[in-house]
Amino acid sequence: MFTKNNKRISLRSYWTSRYLVTLFLGLTVIAIISALWIRHNTLENRLNMMELMADNLSNRIVATNEHQPPPDFFQEKNAKLDIYPIMYIVDTSGDIVSRNRPGPLMKQFDSSILEAEEPYLKITLMNERFYLVKSPIEIDNSIVGWVVLMDSKEHLTHVEQEYTQLAIMIISLALLGWAAIYVLSSRLSKPIKDVAEAAKLVSEGNYQIDIPNNGKEKEVFELIQSFKEMTHKLEKLESLRTELLAGVTHELKTPVTAISGLLQAVRDEVVTGEEAKEFLNISLNEVEKMKKMVEDLLAFNQFATNAVMVLHKDYYDINEVVEDAVFTWQIAQQDEGIEIEINQISTPTEVLVDPLRFQQIITNLLNNAKSAMDNQGEIRITIMEENQQIAIDVVDTGGGIPEEEQPYIFERFFRGENKKLKVRGLGLGLTLSKMIANALDGDLVLLKSSEEGTTFRITLLKK
Incomplete structure (x- = not known):
């Protein structure tokens, strides 16, 4: 380079x-x-x-x-x-x-x-x-x-x-001008040289750079500051890339190993009959989990790289949108230990939303709530009107998110210690949900969390 x-x-x-x-x-x-x-x-x-x-x-x-x-x-x-x-x-x-x-x-x-x-x-x-x-x-x-x-x-x-005085004046001006441009050029070239040397270190993979930035020149200050910010972002991206590779490798290795063992047992007739069918069903479940992780990864990458994602936004009744999203999630559940209560808004109100993308947010929140309650508890969804927005609160009765983990729950690839032991995944669910909410001109925030439960709030623009 x-x-x-x-x-x-x-x-x-x-x-x-x-x-x-x-x-x-x-x-x-x-x-x-x-x-x-x-x-x-x-x-x-x-x-x-x-x-x-x-x-x-x-x-x-x-x-x-x-x-x-x-x-x-x-x-x-x-x-x-x-x-x-x-x-x-x-x-x-x-x-x-x-x-x-x-x-x-x-x-x-x-x-x-x-x-x-x-x-x-x-x-x-x-x-x-x-x-x-x-x-x-x-x-x-x-x-x-x-x-x-x-x-x-x-x-x-x-x-x-x-003529002598003129010669002295001309020579003095020449020497003064030369000295001035020499000093100013040296002052200007030093920070640029420092940035060039730092760029060499960055190109070699060393992001630990230290460039003094105490100059008074605005352009030089902004150059060094921008370079430092760029280096910090590159370091973060490199860390995320490494973390992503490690996370994907770890999360995909487990189901692949399980599927390989189960299918090998069926092939070698270690299990037969109903037991073999059970092994095949387990393998299919593992494949579905892998498929879900890959879909999350692709969707996240599409949002993270600012790629164009098709959003079919239009005005819909918020009561119907929430009810359809919850119903779609419920019919995919095989247990009856989760009770969902929906408190709808009293007057029909339309919001600007893409129902399919909104369903992704609700699905992620309900899956997280189900995991936090160990498949047993109550989820309450409340729709409220606030100024020019509609707020949808999703409240569960789980054990809550530890206080020290709450600032990081929307960070990509972040998974709480308790969740790592219960559910496999890439830690992209909440990150992706917040990106979708932002794309819908709304937001997704953690309102509160304690041992009594957790409350997430989705906000959307109303008509």
């Missing part, structure tokens, strides 16, 4: 590995999006700062009333954002008056650049993208020049600390 398969992996490994792949892909996407977002925000912030720097420089030139940059012009650098753009002071014709860095980057600015309305422009120099911002130098409401700041896109988007 349980075979080793090298392709199988543990639940913890399965979920951990797949979670890690999912986590890696998810965090990679997040890291890429976050890096792009950081670059975009950094570029926006630095361009805004360059605009402020250009405006500030323009205002300082106007304040000094000079067309030359202030003495600290070439030291202008925003340390907070770590930028150091190329700064130009340009006249109205686009010629460069001054700049903070030497080099041939720009020799002159075109009027289309200086007069553009956009806050910043993109230009390409030497296959490199640059961003340019400008601010006019106005004196007496007249533009006398421009302050132009320019820097490459690579410089403007270059960050180190933010």
Whole structure:
């Protein structure tokens, strides 16, 4: 049943590995999006700062009333954002008056650049993208020049600390996620592994299992609890199967042995004449007992396995149903030591019942009563109306059922100690009778039992 398969992996490994792949892909996407977002925000912030720097420089030139940059012009650098753009002071014709860095980057600015309305422009120099911002130098409401700041896109988007923080955050999330799924998978896989190992023991016939069930997960708790209940039922079924086999073997062995001995005596002419006929009659009686036991066993098995049993339920007068069932039982009796009194209900009342199946219940109860009274006594059957039900009490004057045995009388194969010595059987009569009563939407219960007698009650639905 349980075979080793090298392709199988543990639940913890399965979920951990797949979670890690999912986590890696998810965090990679997040890291890429976050890096792009950081670059975009950094570029926006630095361009805004360059605009402020250009405006500030323009205002300082106007304040000094000079067309030359202030003495600290070439030291202008925003340390907070770590930028150091190329700064130009340009006249109205686009010629460069001054700049903070030497080099041939720009020799002159075109009027289309200086007069553009956009806050910043993109230009390409030497296959490199640059961003340019400008601010006019106005004196007496007249533009006398421009302050132009320019820097490459690579410089403007270059960050180190933010990427480091992002990497630390991504790695931390990955480690935390891995640790969480590892712990949770281990917590989930352990009870499942315990159940799998317990299932191996059950498959080997060992029902004595002990699985801790103190987890807080509802599904895991229900799984373990259901498995324990299933194991308990399997153990009970196995015990019943063994008990049934032993009981059937024992109960059938006795009549078979008796029949074999009796027939052998007739065959060998050990007995002849009337005595031989008596032996044959005894053999036939034993055969009838065997037949009854087999019928009980088949009927019980049909009910116990929830097989479909044909029930012809209809509404019948309860007085007539009880009277017919008792009459059918009486004509099969050979002794006159049992007196039966029937107290019928005063008004005709119909109940939903299958007369044939109801007769089986009455027959079992009367046979038990007869056995309890040693074939000598009185049986009283009383029909009563209770709410929406009809109750039929069957009372005998026997010695009663011992108190310690009363809780088990409806258990399959249970036979009291006194009954084992008097009557052979499988202990299915009351069990089968209760099953039939339940199938008729009623019930069969032991109402009371003492040394003065026993009372069983059958309840049925009335119309």
